[in-house]
Amino acid sequence: MHNFNTVVRFELVRTFKKLSFWLSILAIPVITGIVVGIVFFANQTSSDQKEEFTKQPFSLVVNDQSSIISNEALKQLEASRITDKEAGIQQVKEGKVDAFFYYPSDVTKNPIEVYNKNDGIMNNSKYTSLSESLLKMSATAKVGSSQLINIITDQVKSQQVNYEKGEVINPLSRMVAPAIFLIIFYAIIVLLGNQMLTSTTEEKENRVTEMLLTSVSSRSLIVGKIVALIVLGFVQILVILIPGILAYTLGRDALNIPDLSGFISTIQFELWPTLLGAALLVSGFLLFTGLLVAIGAAMPTAKEANSFFGLIITLMIVPFWFFPLLMSSTPSAVVTGLSYFPLTAPFALLIRNAFNTLPLHEALIGLVIVFISGIIAISLAIRIFRYGTLEYSKRLSLSTIFKRKEKTASR
């Protein structure tokens, strides 16, 4: 394609030169870093405070109407019993003790009453936590079996082994590879959607099309722009991923990130779902890009194009509202409809592919529909760009687009 490389280079270089581009993509890792930092700092502070709290001398009196609180537990806390509730409250008021806990006769129906000196908004919660811990410790001692307590409190784990055709399989591990394509497609829509839409409105708004089209064909221009957008998408994904990878490899312990190496080693790359995921990603990208470029070329300004952008995005993400249905292997008219309607098909098929609920024949039909729709959308985009961008201040009607004959295949 004539001048294709020049178009791609220009589109890339001018985007890389824009401060707004870097600010927008660096915002995600920077904000993530700040949030992680705050969480880390908060955890660290909370942990330090707990340690400090246990070291602090603590005076406590308890009135137990439930008869659950054990003497051993009270002894550990150096707490003492008091028979009169009002006297306990009075002791706190006078600063003679730090806290007074009142356990009603039925703690399942009435709340534990906690009276304490004010230690500040962040520290006051330690008294309620302690009152509940004291009750749990005493209850455990009464049952006499920590195992039974764990069963009752749902602290039991189970280990599952799945067989398929006699082989042990891990559904989570096998869904990772196809799910990557689903995530990439979603990221493309979120990160590049607006850029795709405005990539052609800019030529129209600046009235530069006529000069451009005497040096470069509309096809080279549109395809060049799309290729540049793909490269930009990869750059954005890398800029977002690299800090995460660095944080995992260099600061996993400091940031309390779980060890994923065991899980990563179990990831299975199965040929068919991986290939299907890749094919759906490419076809869906063609369809999505073609539609957005076509809208951009047909509308006189980016502002007007944006209203249609919202509609397209809404239609494309409709499958997420039917997530449970798409995850299920049970046949359903809704699932089939979502899988065959061109705008909803990319996400519907990618979700089903990731959850291994997509039969081969439906996969092939859906893929063909999305691919053909993508090709039609790109062709339409090129056509609308050629005619639409010459109608600088007008919206282009469909009849105008189709009435005008294409000059030659090369243009």
Added chain:
Amino acid sequence: MTSSDTSLVAIDHFRMDFGKKTVIKDLSFTVKSGEIFGFLGSNGSGKTTTIRALLGLYEPTGGSLLINGQPFSPKNGKTLGYLPEERGLYKKESVIDVMTYFGQLKGIDRNSARKWSLNYLERVELGEHAKSKLDKLSGGMQQKVQLGVTIMNDPELLILDEPTKGFDPVNRRLLMDIVDEQNKRGAGIMMVTHQMEEVERLCSRALLLKDGKAEAYGTIDEIKDNFGGQRIMLRFKGNLPEKPGLYTISHKETSYAELTPKEGAEPDRILRELVTVPHFSISTFDVRRPSLDEIFVTVYGHKEVEHA
């Protein structure tokens, strides 16, 4: 009229319909190498449509439109410099980047395009704005940049659609100097303009487009001969006699009149007749052709010209 292989531009029986509306009915003309050709017409007469069809942006309904003997395609865009009526550049990019990009699209390597652009910007007194964003420049400055982009590949054919639109008189002069230079270098120039004095000064040939057809076409002299012929400006004393066989009086005051000679009546014969009239004396007797401006008004009428 048939297209000529030696013509830079050859348009032959061009017809253009948009749906049921026929914009160009039947148009044929040529632009020769090295000439400045005026492509004239009122607004909406189809000039821009013709140019867009010539450049392959529109598919013609009928006829052929050739540049250097073949239909235009971006692949042979190196030979063309086009300044469209609807003009603009990437406003958020720097002047030098945009000029370099268009230079590359026209087949010039990056360094040469950059070097040429910097020299041009110095010449048009925009050197210090090379790295400025285009939207920081005034409209006139942007026009100069656009003109630079148009001529930077030393094109064989320059198509200028209302090139002076938006220029102040100083920059208009600069632009015309550049157009003149390009012509002297050997470029053929097809110019759409409503400035008839520019056409008279610069163009060797012209075409007046009306109702989708060539209303007048040829050298400027031929067009003047065909439209309005000669006029006589007369200053006199006495009573100007009416001589219907010789002339009609198109305008008359007490001592001044404009006469339009009848076909076959030469001005010297009219003068001989008038000097023999008793009690009538002539102080000045000027013969002149109508200006293109007057012809334009004659062809398109006052109403259309007001819109042009």
